[in-house]
Amino acid sequence: MSEKNTIKKYTPILKSYAVEPHFVEEFGSLAKIYCNKGTFALKEIDPHKGSDFIRYVRTLYQKGYNRIVPIFPTVDGRYAILSEQKLYYLMPWLPNEDRENYFKKHQQMFRELARLHLLSSKEVTIEKEDRQEHYENTLLELEKEQEFLDGFIEQCENTEYMSPFELMFCTYYHDIRQALKYSENKLKDWYEQTKEEEKARVSIIHGKISPEHFLYDERGYGYFANFENAKYGPPSHDLLPFLARSLKTTPKQNEDCIDWLYTYFNYYPLRSDEMLLFLSYLAHPGPVMKICERYMKEDFISNERKYTQKLLKNYWLLKNTEYIVMRVEEIEKQKKAQQEAQKETQD
Template sequence: MSNINYLQQMEPVLKNYGVKPHFIERFGKIFRIYSDKGIFALKKISPKHGTDFIRHIQYLYQKGYNRIVPVYPTVDGRYAVLHNQELYYLMPWLPNEEKENRNERNQQLFRELARLHTLSLHEVTIDPKEKEEHYSTISSLWEKETEFIEGYVEACEGKQYMSPTELLFCLYYNNIRLALAYSKNKLKEWFEQTKEETKARAVVVHGKISSEHFLYDDRGYGYFTNLEDSREGAAIHDILPFLSRLLNTFPKHCDDCIDWLYVYLKYFPLKDDEILLLLSYFAHPGPVLRVVEEYYKSKERNERKFVQRLQKQFWLLKNSEYVVTRIEEIERQKKQAAAAAAAQSNEGAQS
């Protein structure tokens, strides 16, 4: 679409802000607006996200959190404009220049995420029966997954000639089974530890944490953007997807990921039960299981594509396994150090 068409399309929207556009560029769902009042970012979103999105931003502002790319109100005080069945909101255009390397950038992102969670932290009431139902549902699902891979590996090994995908699954089977068992054990530990509790911690979850949604102004300060999927939930709902995306690559030991996580934990420490839940969901081999299940149900199978997909998701499993193992090790060392310090303190008090 030409700039003239963009101008015609966006002028009715921008009129609500008293902004007259001179030139417009499009980047996906975002329009960069050059206008008589400066450069703006106009974003198009689905109307179903609008109400909660604005409510969460206003809530965070009220709590004193201001590291969100500002959403400008219209002339009559609205924070979004409905036009042609699409919702639009206006923000400043941040330069987002690279003034730091990737490691420093993600450290700042995790510090800001910890601040966002700290300022929005509140307790919610949990019905123990609902918690038990949730635990039973997840446990049952993971038990069925275990039964599926056990049955499928037997079926594959019983064949005279296995397909390339089946052979690869059999090679990966033991790792997948161990990951499933670990996830189930950690979930059980979490439930046993919290089943009598009627309160849980909740925060405003950003919903789409990534380095692409953490932008810098001309002073080098970082701001979160793209909060359309923000909601109330557990803090790990922001951490897990971010780390999983980073680990969804070739085999690697991502020590940076562990460093970034502990930058976050320095400013927003997770409770023991929250760590258990983090480890349980992080270790779960869901992505690799979905490929195996899809292959099993498929009537037309492209072996090359399935082998590539299975291998890629197995790399994610192994990359996650390394991070989970390191978290376990660090948390164990912290508890040992705390126990030693407590014992030394008791000895000092008795002498």
């Protein structure tokens, strides 16, 4: 699209903000608007998502959390504009110069995430029947996955000539099974601890935590952007997807992830039942299970190499996650031992 047509596309939308564009750069769903009032970011989103996220942003402001890229209202007070079946909202364009290194930026992001969760935290009522139903359904899924694993390894071992994928699966079976059992045990511990409780803690969750959505202003302060997936939910719903993405690497002991997690926990400590559920979900070997299930369902494997590579990468993710889970277990046990020792000293 020519520069003239690009400006023409955005002029009617920006008119609602009394902004007249001089130059526009497009970056996917984001447009950088240059005008005499400064530089702005115009974001395009699916109108089906609506502008519900604006409500969560305003709630956070009301609760005292202001590390959010501001969303500007139109001249008549609206926070989003519908144009040609697309929804748009306007923000300042932050320079986002990396004044911090990779580790420090993540550390600051996790500290701000903990503050966001802490300030928006509230208790909600959970019916005992609903908690029980969630537990029983999740447990049933885990049992089905265990049956699948046992059935698949039996099928592999009864094959006269195993495929590379089947041979690799048999090598990894013990580790996958261990992760599944650990996840199940933590779930059972969580239910045993909470089955009589009728309250649970939720916060406003960002929904898509990423360094790309944590931007710096000219003073070097970090702000969250992209709240389009915001909602109330358990804070772990922000932590778990981020960890799943970050741990998709070759095998390594990722101490950075441990430091980021405990930066978060220092500001927003998880309760013992929340930690049990967090570890259950974190340890669950979902990605490696899915690739095995897809392979087993194929009538004819046209690309054995592709499946085998995916299995290997998901196994690396499993082992990287296992390291994080074990380190958290170790740190939590040490903290508990120190607390008990202090209590005995006081007594």
